[in-house]
Amino acid sequence: MAPIGKKRPLPSKNATTKARKRQKLAGGDADYRSTPQTSAPATNGSKVRLDDLKWNEVALPDRLDDYEGFFGLEEIDDVEVVRSATDGRVSFKTAERSTAKPTKKRKVSEGQHKDSDAQEPQPATDTPSDGEEWEGFGSDDQDQAQQPNVPVKAAPARADKKQKKRRKPRDGDSNPFAGLGDEVQEDDVDTSAWESLGLSQTTLSSLSKLKFSRPTPIQSAAIPEILDGHDVIGKASTGSGKTLAFGIPILEHYLGSNPDRRKASRVSEDIHQPQALILSPTRELAHQITAHLTALCSQGSFDGPSIATVTGGLSIQKQQRLLSKADIIIGTPGRLWEVISQGQGLLKRLQKIKFLVVDEADRLLSEGHFKEVEEILNVLDKDDEDVENEDVDSSAEQQKRQTLVFSATFHKGLQQKLAAKGKFGGELMDKKESMEYLLKKLRFREEKPKFIDVNPVEQMAEGLKEGLVECSGTEKDLYLYALLTYHPNTRTLVFTNSISAVRRLMPFLQNLSLPALALHSQMPQKARLRSVEQFTARPGSILVATDVAARGLDIPGVQLVIHYHLPRAADMYVHRSGRTARAENSGSSILICAPEEVAGVRRLVAKVHARRGGSDSKYFIRSLDIDRRIVSKLKPRATLAKKIADTENAKKQKKSEDNWMREAAEDLGVDYDSEEFEGDAPGRRGRGAGRRKAEREAGAMSKGEVQAMKAELRSLLAQRVNAGVSPRYLTSGAVDVDALLRGERNGEFWARLGDLAWRMGLGKHRKVARQGARYQAKSILFRWNI
């Protein structure tokens, strides 16, 4: 049998099989047998059988249709996992009294547990001593991480029932959109402000449950036009609710075309006809749109549309299955094009959609996406017998299709962007230019689509504070650290321009005990989703990302955006900064600049703001006052953390290069001696030689030397930084100097306590467990009901 904590196959619908499998799970494998069973409740700290515990159903995120094998996942807190040092067997102990009554099901498993009853209880002190010993259970880190990859199907009637049973989201819950889905409340809000938009009672009731009491300006302006059947180009600042501006009309159309709102009545068709196709530039945004629409559609008592999310990094077969019954398709252009190209009738159905939505339009219509978007647009509009759809009059279908285009910025497009590469260019288009550009690329059915620009003079959110910090190019890491220390417990997004910078900064920040998470396009998709989810679930975490996170990501409570590298263009500055101060909240955006970059940055930011008050107005981004004495006190730890990170990176690098060379040598049948190969052979100097030398030196450090550096860093981190008595500090009161001196609140940042709290928060129980039994109660086990 598969061990507990491993992914399980899909649940059988047959109850008997289900029960049988569950029994097997509870007792069929000697390795995971529990300890003697009594009918009395387990006492404090005593060994228990897994089936006697009060397992809680895990609320699975509303994604991915078949839950990727996570259906029926249950979890339990406060159980200690004890592995015998002698035979490696695992048993379980409760930290508190279990009140679970023996059930019929349990009796069955009692019978199955006869063998295990004979086992000797393991000593309480026999705690896991190393991460490996938790294999088979998976850290909850891992397990939680996999949940969100469950494709979403919005089946609201069922979802409603499920939600009632769902537990309240806990701090560690990994579904970033859990809040949206769980907002089923008795105290629904008054939605009279929506009434003028002419929405159905069903939609109004959903909005009320989401507690959206009034439409945002873009929603007020765009929804009636879309409902009237117009093509719309919508421009509104970041975080202003553009998703529902197109999502609500799509739902209205769905409700209108399915008056009895019962899927059964329409899925009798052999092939299901999707109604809307939504294109998104990034995978994360596609999943987020899915979550927003799912939340909207799952509030009421109606059976909502089926949503298929088609993005790279996840199983194409599963996505194809979802597509066959989807009402709404949300996808990134690359994967969507791949799926369309494989045939299976999708194109034929896509040609009959009623809505084509292009979200974050300027990005989708430029850069690397353009080719695939263009291909998709071409085939959607193609009157072509070759494309497997002889019977479709696509021009007629196209006439019926509405095209909706949304973005916070409209960029001049590929050519200008390429021309501006490396410079602070990236012209933002005015209304006329953007209209012309889009009209050319998208074949609107109306000659003049409605252009809705709800805040033509302001692209930046109102609650956004902007500033820059000047430092030498070689001190950017130190100043990043300083900025983060000035904003402890602050959900922060750090933007870089390269994947390698993300990779370099991650160990640097982690060595400094900062809760850093990574996001870039070369990460596996599951890891990408996991980072976003952890970032969303943990209030004080730091996401170090490339511009893959700049567009559209709606993570509530991002308080600070740091531009470690300067944005390459004005529109990217708008989008990056738009990750904070969303939905009328406040937030800060800080650029870290080398002296030679300051003038360019000032021009870039002034350009973005120029529209605020006409071309005469000169916005001048202020330099932030940072106490250089504190920065210099942080320097030793930052330097050491960087050295450790560089050393470990070099070692990893060396190891993988060695392996590669060794394999190549083996293939050639020659001996490989890495030292001989790396020797300073004449002619081997040149570009990158200095870096290689530094890497060699770092890689040559002994384990002991690295350990010594780590110990030194630990001791530095354990010392409180004396902030002095200067009242000067950065960014309007983020640091309470007095509290810092007293070691309270903000001061915790400097101490190791913060490190421990973070480790616990992260759920790295292996590490916590090693520190003593007291933390064992934090352990979380998972099991699957099959």
Ligand SMILES: Nc1ncnc2c1ncn2[C@@H]1O[C@H](COP(=O)(O)OP(=O)(O)OP(=O)(O)O)[C@@H](O)[C@H]1O
């Ligand atoms: N009418 C409303 N009332 C309150 N909150 C709303 C309303 N409509 C949307 N929201 C919330 O506002 C937040 C931002 O919405 P959304 O992500 O659609 O913004 P956006 O304009 O698409 O931003 P971006 O340009 O960055 O993609 C979301 O959390 C959403 O749930």
